[in-house]
Amino acid sequence: MTLRTFLLGACSALAFAGMASAETLTIATVNNGDMIRMQKLTDDFKAKNPGIDLEWVTLEENVLRQKVTTDIATKGGQYDVLTIGTYEVPIWAKQDWLLPLDNLGANYDVDDLLPAIRSGLTVDGKLYAAPFYGESSMVMYRKDLFEAAGLKMPDAPTWDFVADAARKITNKDKEIYGICLRGKAGWGENMAFLTAMSNSFGARWFDEKWKPQFDQPEWKDTLDFYVKLMKDAGPPGASSNGFNENLALFQTGKCGMWIDATVAASFVADPKQSQVADKVGFALAPDKGLGKRGNWLWAWSLAIPAGTQKAEAAQKFVAWATSKEYSNLVAEKEGWLNAPPGTRKSLYANADYQKAASFGKMTLDSIESADPTKPTVKPVPYVGVQFVAIPEFQGIGTAVGQQFSAALAGQLSVDQALQAAQQLTTREMTKAGYIK
DSSP, X not given: OOHHHHHHHHHHHHHHHHHHHSEEEEEEEEOOHHHHHHHHTTHHHHHHOTTEEEEEEEEXXXXXXXXXXXXXXXXXXXXXXXXXXXXXXXXXHHTTOBOOOOOSOTTOOGGGBOHHHHHTTEETTEEOOEEEEEEOEEEEEEHHHHHHTTOOOOSSOBHHHHHHHHHHHOBGGGTBBSOBOOOSOSTTTHHHHHHHHHXXXXXXXXXXXXXXXXXXXXXXXXXXXXXXXXXXXXXXXXXXXXXXXXXXXXXXXOBSEEEEEGGGHHHHSOTTTOTTGGGEEEEEOOBOSSSOBSOOOEEEEEEOBTTOSOHHHHHHHHHHHTSHHHHHHHHHHHOGGGSOOSSBHHHHTOHHHHHHOTTHXXXXXXXXXXXXXXXXXXXXXXXXXXXXXSTTHHHHHHHHHHHHHHHXXXXXXXXXXXXXXXXXXXHHHHHTTSOO
């Protein structure tokens, strides 16, 4: 063997050993704008953690939920970090499917997390997921269209005002639709919006004895109002539209109003992303005068499945992605407007953020006003604003969402959709032992 051959072999062996020693974290996440941005900024994480590589699995919301739920329930072990929501965290933590986040580092400052968001991710005093961004919901609207129609949006509108305004600013010949609302079926898609909306109409999923309530007049009022409004003032094909589809419609000037997640505010107000950025106003989610607004409470959060073999590296990534320093990194690269919202008190106390984000106070007010322990006008046996925090809700919520999406598409009447929702929910709740 020549010296050259020996040295080449030694170098290859060292290179292989170096590659072998690097841990690769597989991260499952949703294809929302903030998560896409995080992937672009991970060179910062890699520079600080040279022994850790990252592999991304980025999926549409409904697909992500399905794959992650299947994987963790079957102990598949495909992922080391999961993007999950406020619904899953307490249920999965009680099943011992998640690891507690007890090693996020001395500088993490858990006490800086907004109490409303932190409490939904905490079980028995332990944090089981770290919020990447938190949200409620709000009205985003076109000030120029309102002005042209002689309308003024109140800070706290009613549903009746919103519906009247939506019809007045609709101009279908110019492809301007008065309102864009979620129609895509899914417990976290159309049912997140419709459940929050129904709360403000006095409806509830279950009475105190877990009897489904879709045969009650409050749900009929909710669904009638929604379907008629979308028929009169919504875009074509609305039954296929979720968060991302409506965001694209609003950003390209096709929606006069959009009621959806507060996290969208930065996307519609950013001139780099939105054609109507200088024309956007914000208002609280609407009400019906019954004491509840149609706003929800949610956090997309990073959690670590109990089956991972890379828990230490995973906690380092979660700490990096949900830290104050990450917000500063986003601000440095993309401006304070795009800092992940809804998670930390320090962000809302930051003068630079206050100056950049005109919607900041309204976002915080919306988050703090949502009460998961008293989500509805009437008493209920469950916790959760736009969801019911029981394991069965994921399946039931999506099945009901399919009926309501079909009603929006004109494939079923409102009465037929509600009757089907009542029957399937009663069947599943009986099977699960909630009702006899």
